[in-house]
């Protein structure tokens with residue numbers, strides 16, 4: 255028996271989880287436990303230029319960076335109790351040539367991994383490497399069921415190629431007889447595509463994926479594209495889930511309709527976001543280290559960052575008011 259590991263799993267991990275859950279309820283400035291969820295940018299570059307994406311603004315001043323396996327392992331060493339993570343941020347994770355090795359690196363530590371990809375480079379080789387590495391879930395962003403509208407939104411992508419990639423990826427998982435990853439499609443609901451919601455449900459169902467999830471847009475990063483309340487209301491009456499033609503088990507998650515007026519964001523208390531350069535920022539909705547950075551993991555350990563003055567001040571502000579960067583955040587009232 256590996257005794258230190260036994261102690262960690264038997265005593266320290268449950269203790270960490272208990273303290274974290276208390277922190278999520280009480281929202282203290284100082285959190286005496288480590289995050290259990292992490293989002294790490296595999297790269298800060300992307301091969302597309304989607305209309306709702308601030309990637310140009312966010313990366314112009316940043317040097318091009320892809321995480322190496324060694325850097326990723328270093329980051330994981332700083333977070334002893336991570337249970338799941340997304341290799342995800344600003345940038346297309348599958349353009350990091352080491353992406354499957356990063357997944358495998360997390361998997362050997364018992365950490366579940368997910369990616370959200372634009373699907374453009376999800377060919378057979380990339381798909382097989384990810385499945386064999388043990389990827390837990392894969393979500394392909396597909397914001398329209400109409401080729402012209404899709405290509406107007408996802409500039410640089412080819413609708414036929416991406417939908418073919420999705421269909422083949424689902425079949426590949428079956429060919430390899432692998433239960434993982436779960437495969438889904440994510441639609442960012444905006445005023446230029448929300449009328450296609452019903453078609454999106456049918457397309458996702460036809461492509462064979464496990465689920466379609468529909469997310470809201472952060473209006474701060476793409477003003478003018480957000481939904482208005484009447485558009486949201488109209489969608490609630492669509493009766494999408496009652497469509498008898500859907501495959502059994504196929505799920506539709508309308509996350510953008512499920513806002514609670516009482517549950518606040520808990521990111522800075524329970525989760526962390528790390529950029530490809532190693533900066534720790536509050537969350538995936540604030541990935542710009544120039545706006546908020548609590549410290550850099552390649553300069554100092556997480557134990558010196560997690561409760562430093564900047565982190566504590568941000569928690570205080572989020573608990574008692576509204577930091578500027580959170581003002582238009584779609585996750586402000588989402589259950590975490």
Ligand code: SF4
Nearest residue numbers: 300302304307345372
């Ligand atoms: S694929 Fe993602 S990261 Fe790339 S431009 Fe589109 S939204 Fe931004």
Ligand code: SF4
Nearest residue numbers: 519537539580583586
């Ligand atoms: S409210 Fe939104 S922007 Fe603010 S910390 Fe939470 S997830 Fe991030």
